[in-house]
Amino acid sequence: MMNVPLTVGAMLERAEKYFPKKEVISRTSSRISRFTYKEIGQRTRRLASALETLGIAQGDRVGTLAWNHHRHLEVYFAAPGMGAVLHTINIRLSPEHITYIINHAEDKVLLIDEDLMPLIERIKDQLTTVKAFIIMTDKDELPNTNLTPVYSYEDLLKKADPGYEFASDIDENSAAGMCYTSATTGSPKGVVYSHRGIVLHSYAMALADTAALSETDRCMPVVPMFHANAWGLPFAATWLGTTQILPGPQFTPKLLAQLIETEKVTITAGVPTIWLGLLNELESGNYDTSSVRAVLCGGSAAPLGMIRAYETKYNMPFLHAYGMTETSPLVTLSRLKSYQTDLPEEEKLHVRAKQGLLVPGLEMKVVGANGEVAWDGEEMGELLIRGPWIADSYYNDDRSEEAFKDGWLHTGDVVNVDEEGVIKIVDRTKDLIKSGGEWISSVDLENALMAHEAVFEASVVAIPHQEWQERPIACVVLKEGYQNTTKEDLLEFLKPQFAKWWLPDDIVFLEEIPKTSVGKFLKRALRDKVKNHLVK
C-alpha cells in the first residue's frame, strides 16, 4: 500500500474541495458570522503564510488562548498544516500555571482573544520564548495593550497568501497539537497529539457505531477548544464537511438554547455542568430543540435523572462518553447493542448512563487488587488503555512513569465492567478505599448519602487503619432545618444498600466541604482534616 501519511492538513483540504459551500457559524464577542469552508480554507492558508513570515517553522509551538470560534478553528489547521504544533492553553488555569505551560512548551507565538489579553499582560515579563502576540478581535483597530510585538489577526491575514500550500513532508507521527492537563500536585502535564492520532481519532468519532458524526450534522461543541481539542470535534467535523456552530465566549444556557433553535443544531458536546444549566433554561423557556439528535456528554458522569429529563421531556438523546486529555479524548461511548434494544426502558437507561463500550481501535484492561477483574458489573479495578490515539508520555516530564507503564496508560479511574464489556466509572484510584484487600468506592457511598433528604453534601475519604489498612469515613454537610439528623440515622439509611464492611466507620458533620477551584471535593484537604479522627 502507498506510504501516504495521515495528516491534519489533508482534512481541511477535503472540506475545501468537496464541501466549499458548507458553513462554519461563529459567535465572537460582537457578532455571529458565517464562513464557507472555501473561505475558512483561504483564511487558514493566509494565517499559515503569515505565521511563516513571523518566523514560525516546522515543529514550533503556536499557543492559543481562545474561545470556540472560527479564528481558533483556523489556527487548528494552520499550525499543523504548516508542520507547526497547535498548543491550546487552558485559560482557566492560574497565572502561574499558564506561565509554566507557555514556557515549558516553548511557545513561539501566542494567538489571544481580545477579552483574554489581561491573562497574558499580567505574566508577559515571565514568558521566555514568545516572540510575537497576535490579537484575535472583531474590531478594525488593535486594542490597547502593553504586549509587544503585537499584531492584529485580521491585518496579518489581509497581507498574507491565500494560496499557501500546506507542508507535504509531514511525518504522521510528528506533533500536530499539545494540551496540558492539571496534575493533583505540581505543574500541569503536557500531552502531545500526533497527526496520525488526530486522524484516527476523527475516524473513531464518525463511525455509525460511535457519535456517527456526519456531513448532514450541524455540530456545536460547547466543550472548549482549549480542552482536549473540543473532544476532536473541530477536526472531524471539518474533514466531513459538517456544518459547525462555534458558540464563542459567552455560552450561557440561554445563548446555547437560542443557538440550538436558530441554527438547528443536531449534535452538541459538553460536560454535565453545561447540560444541567441548559436543562434549567429549557424548563423555564420555550425553545424548539427538535433538531438535536445527540447530546454528547463526558468529562464526568452525568446523573441518571438528567439523562432521563433530556430524553423524556425534550426528546434530546443523550450520548454518554468517557475520555481524558491523555486519550485525544474518545475512549468509550455508551450505545445499546442491537440485542439490548428490547430491554425495559429503565434498564436501557441504566446501561446508557454508564460510560460505555470501547471504540474500535483501542484496547483496555481493568486491573484490580487481584489482577484483571471479572466482568460482573461489580468487581472494581483501574482502567488501563492502549491505542494509537493514546499518549505514551507527558511532554518532557519525569512524572510520565507514574501513568505510563508497560505500554499502557494507567488512567487513575476505577471502573467496573459488566458482562457486555461496558465500563462504569466508580472512583479515582487515589480516592478509593482499600479495606482488607477489597476496594470500597467513595463515590458510591457519597451518592447514596446525598440521596438522603437531610444531606446537602457528602464526601467519603479513606483513613489509615492498622488492621484493615484503610477504612471509610464520611464527611457530611446537612441541609438547613435538618440539624437533628444523627450519625445513626444515616448509617441506618445506608445499611440496606451496602455490604456491612462498606459502611463508614464514622460520619463527621461539617459546616462545609473544602473544594477545588472548579467545584470538585478537595479530598486531600478533607483527609488531612479527619486523619487523626479514628485510628484503631
Place this chain on the structure above:
Amino acid sequence: MMNVPLTVGAMLERAEKYFPKKEVISRTSSRISRFTYKEIGQRTRRLASALETLGIAQGDRVGTLAWNHHRHLEVYFAAPGMGAVLHTINIRLSPEHITYIINHAEDKVLLIDEDLMPLIERIKDQLTTVKAFIIMTDKDELPNTNLTPVYSYEDLLKKADPGYEFASDIDENSAAGMCYTSATTGSPKGVVYSHRGIVLHSYAMALADTAALSETDRCMPVVPMFHANAWGLPFAATWLGTTQILPGPQFTPKLLAQLIETEKVTITAGVPTIWLGLLNELESGNYDTSSVRAVLCGGSAAPLGMIRAYETKYNMPFLHAYGMTETSPLVTLSRLKSYQTDLPEEEKLHVRAKQGLLVPGLEMKVVGANGEVAWDGEEMGELLIRGPWIADSYYNDDRSEEAFKDGWLHTGDVVNVDEEGVIKIVDRTKDLIKSGGEWISSVDLENALMAHEAVFEASVVAIPHQEWQERPIACVVLKEGYQNTTKEDLLEFLKPQFAKWWLPDDIVFLEEIPKTSVGKFLKRALRDKVKNHLVK
C-alpha cells in the same frame, strides 16, 4: 501518541471480547450453520495454531480457493493474525492463470473448498511451492483426491490450540493479504494489502457518511471473498461485531432472496449482474425484503432503471460505489449531500447513479488531455487515486510502472466530475476515442445507440485517423425484424444527442460482437476487425 500498530488480529479480538454472542451465519454446500464470534475466535486460533504446526511462518502466503462461508472467514483472520498472508485466489480464472498466481505468490499451503478441488487436482503437478492442501468440507471423511499431503480442515482444528495467541510483533505495513487482478494482456497482477490498509479501509466502510456499517447490521456480502476481500466487508463486520450472513457456493437469486427474508439482511453487496438477477426473482416471487437498508453495488455501473426499480418497487435503497482490486477497494460512494435532499426525485436518482464522492482518507485527481479537468460534469479525464489503502505497485511485476506513476494510481478509468466533486465513470482509457485533442466516450455512444429500438447491441471503437488521430466507428447488431434499419437512420437518431464531431464516422453492421469470457465487449478484437475500414 503510543506506537500501536493497526493490525487485523486486533479486529477479531474486538469481536471475541465485546461481541462474543453475536453470530456468523454460514451457508456451506450441505447446510446453514450458526457460529458465535466466540466460537469463530476459537476456531480461528485453532486454525492459526494448525497452520503453524504445518510449518507456516510469518510472511508465508496462505492460499484459499473458497466461497463465502465461515471457514473462509476464519482463514481471513488466522493468516494475518499469525503474521502470514491471506492469498485469496479467484476461482474463475483459467487453470493457467491459477497456476501462475499460486506459483508467483509462492503459496505454501492451499485451503480448498471440496467442490473446487478439481481446479487444483488438474494443475497440482505444476505447483512449485505448495507444501500442503487443506480441504474445507462439511463431511466427516476427507473426500477422495489425488492431492498430497492433504488434510481435513475440521480434523486439523480438532487437534489444535484454541488459545493460540496472535503475533504481537506485527509491523502494520507488512502484508496481511493478497489478491490478483486480471490484466488486459498477460498474466494476472498481484496486489498486496497491508494490515494498516485493511484497518483504515474498515474505518472508511463504517463511517456514518459511507456504508455506515454497524453492529446493528446483518451484512450479507454476495461479492466473493476471493474478489478484493469481498470489498473488505468481512474484516469491517467482524471488527464491529456485525452479524454476518455468508451465502456460500450457491448464490442463485432465489437463495439470496430467501436469505434476505429469513435472516433479515440489512446490508448486502455485489455487482450489478447479481442485482439484475435478484430483481427478476423479486418480481416473480413474494419475498419480505423490508429489513434491507442498503444494497451496496460496485464493480461496474448499475443501470439507472435498476436502481429505480429497487427503490420504488421494493423500498431497498441502493448505494452505488466505485473501487478496484488495487484500492482495497472502496474509493467513492454515492450519497446525497445534505443540501441536495430537496432536489426533485429524478434529479436525486441521477446524482446517486453516479459513482459518488471520495471517502475520507483518499485523494483524487482527474487528468484529461489538457491537465486536470474542470468540475463541470462534462470534461473527461483519467481518474488518479492516492491514499493509505491504495496499492503502490504490483507484486514482483515489471508492469507496475504503467499504473503507478509519481505516487498516484492511474486507474485506467475515464470519469467526469460534477461541481459537487462527484465522479461518473464514462469509459476505460484504452477504449476512449482521442479525436483532434478532444476525448469521445465510447460508452456514451454505445448507450445512446442501444436505446434505439432497432439495436440489439452496439460497441464503439477508435480507428486511427491521419488528421484527427482517432475517430469513432460503431459496430451494431440489429434486432431480429429490424434488418432494414440503415446507417443513416442511426446517425439521424444520434445527431440531436451529441456534438457533431462525436458522431461515428461509420456504422458497421455485424452478426454479433465478440465478447470476453465474462460477457464484456472484446474491443481489442473489434478494433482488429475494423481497423482497415476507414483510414483517411
